[in-house]
Amino acid sequence: MLEAQQLAAQRGGVPLFTVAFALQRGEALVVTGANGSGKTTLLRIVAGLTLPAAGTLAWNGAAVTPFDPTLRAMTLYIGHATALKDELSAEENLVSLATLHGANVDAVQARAALADWALERHRSLPARVLSQGQRRRVGLARLRLVRRPLWVLDEPTTALDTAGVAILQELVAAHLAQGGVAVIATHHDLELPLGTMKALTLS
Amino acid sequence: MTPFDAAIAEAPSPGAWAGVTWSATRDLRLALRSKAELGVLLLFYVIVVTLFPLGVGPEPALLRALGPGVLWVAALLASLLSLPRLFAGDFADGTLEQIALSPFPLPALISGKIAAHWASTGLPLVAVSPLLGLQFGLRGEELAVLALGLALGTPTLSLLGAIGAALTLGVRAGGGLLALLILPLYVPILIFGAGAVEAVCVGLAAGPQLSLLGAGLLAAAVGAPLAAAAAVRIALD
Numbered sequence: 001m002l003e004a005q006q007l008a009a010q011r012g013g014v015p016l017f018t019v020a021f022a023l024q025r026g027e028a029l030v031v032t033g034a035n036g037s038g039k040t041t042l043l044r045i046v047a048g049l050t051l052p053a054a055g056t057l058a059w060n061g062a063a064v065t066p067f068d069p070t071l072r073a074m075t076l077y078i079g080h081a082t083a084l085k086d087e088l089s090a091e092e093n094l095v096s097l098a099t100l101h102g103a104n105v106d107a108v109q110a111r112a113a114l115a116d117w118a119l120e121r122h123r124s125l126p127a128r129v130l131s132q133g134q135r136r137r138v139g140l141a142r143l144r145l146v147r148r149p150l151w152v153l154d155e156p157t158t159a160l161d162t163a164g165v166a167i168l169q170e171l172v173a174a175h176l177a178q179g180g181v182a183v184i185a186t187h188h189d190l191e192l193p194l195g196t197m198k199a200l201t202l203s
Numbered sequence: 204m205t206p207f208d209a210a211i212a213e214a215p216s217p218g219a220w221a222g223v224t225w226s227a228t229r230d231l232r233l234a235l236r237s238k239a240e241l242g243v244l245l246l247f248y249v250i251v252v253t254l255f256p257l258g259v260g261p262e263p264a265l266l267r268a269l270g271p272g273v274l275w276v277a278a279l280l281a282s283l284l285s286l287p288r289l290f291a292g293d294f295a296d297g298t299l300e301q302i303a304l305s306p307f308p309l310p311a312l313i314s315g316k317i318a319a320h321w322a323s324t325g326l327p328l329v330a331v332s333p334l335l336g337l338q339f340g341l342r343g344e345e346l347a348v349l350a351l352g353l354a355l356g357t358p359t360l361s362l363l364g365a366i367g368a369a370l371t372l373g374v375r376a377g378g379g380l381l382a383l384l385i386l387p388l389y390v391p392i393l394i395f396g397a398g399a400v401e402a403v404c405v406g407l408a409a410g411p412q413l414s415l416l417g418a419g420l421l422a423a424a425v426g427a428p429l430a431a432a433a434a435v436r437i438a439l440d
Contacts, residue, residue, distance in 0.1 A: 048304065077301075079300055082297060088232070100307070101306070
């Protein structure tokens with residue numbers, strides 16, 4: 001479903017990595033590697049934010065290029081930065097982001113998604129006063145609201161507590177069970193159902 | 204066919220207008236929640252304009268000659284001061300990545316941001332300009348042409364400025380570079396904007412200058428969002 005061939009990246013003219021992988025429906029690629037090994041760069045290439053130095057990325061057999069409409073319509077990218085606005089409440093942030101992704105979200109759905117992440121009591125607080133972990137949770141809450149076959153998650157477990165990681169694992173497992181695909185960079189060992197996980201270590 | 208393929212097939216391709224609305228309403232809401240920043244900009248405009256009568260003395264003929272130019276140069280500076288906040292906040296907190304990856308057309312989202320930027324920074328200047336014009340002894344029709352010229356010219360400043368703001372994203376000392384990039388592009392707007400008021404002052408019609416400002420606005424409204432979108436994509440790479 002998602003296939004990368006000889007995908008290469010450079011940083012400051014120095015080759016960073018060359019990788020190849022193929023993901024079928026229901027499979028997740030878990031990318032690990034030391035700091036600076038290029039995990040974020042790889043994820044940005046897959047999400048279509050960065051141009052690879054060489055190689056191709058294909059979705060269902062058709063090559064995709066950065067920012068092309070097909071790629072944008074199928075990918076949900078959640079990066080390091082949470083993309084929350086300090087002035088808006090948790091609920092407003094979530095609705096605003098989900099709408100930006102093209103999802104039609106009402107307040108009831110947004111509240112349900114926040115409740116999944118144990119944030120129902122904090123929904124009307126401005127994002128400014130939320131803790132790092134809570135901000136991460138608000139950002140991840142849109143996983144449930146925006147239906148996209150490809151999830152690209154960069155260090156989604158950063159600042160999450162054990163309960164938060166468990167919720168994330170559950171959501172990813174459900175996504176894979178529905179035939180979705182995920183590319184996840186993490187330092188944390190994610191427990192995903194057997195047979196769904198492919199590992200890629202950058203060095 | 205998985206539920207996903209069905210969901211994608213069903214999902215209508217999001218329209219450009221919905222993209223404009225999304226970013227315009229979001230940015231206006233954000234602007235309304237940080238009113239202090241807007242107040243600072245308006246005060247900056249008022250103070251810069253007011254410094255001139257204080258500095259050059261109360262000679263009525265001199266002030267009338269200086270007035271249109273001063274009011275327009277101050278508007279250019281105020282616009283320049285407000286430009287970094289157009290993209291910098293979204294760039295720093297990761298929203299700009301999400302905007303660039305959104306299924307909405309990027310130029311549409313950027314058009315909405317520019318519209319909101321003008322409504323929160325340019326429009327207040329237009330509203331207060333007749334009052335400030337009084338300080339320079341401008342009267343009736345002259346004040347009306349001043350406000351009309353600013354109403355046509357300040358959106359163009361925001362549109363052209365958006366290109367510069369996007370090009371200088373993530374650049375160190377971007378503010379200074381932005382001024383060097385953008386102020387030369389502002390020159391025609393300054394000439395026709397101030398020229399319209401000066402024409403009325405000497406008893407000529409302001410029509411030609413105002414028409415040129417309007418034409419500039421239309422051209423910028425079509426071209427600038429496309430250029431700014433390309434610059435944003437470069438900045439994110």
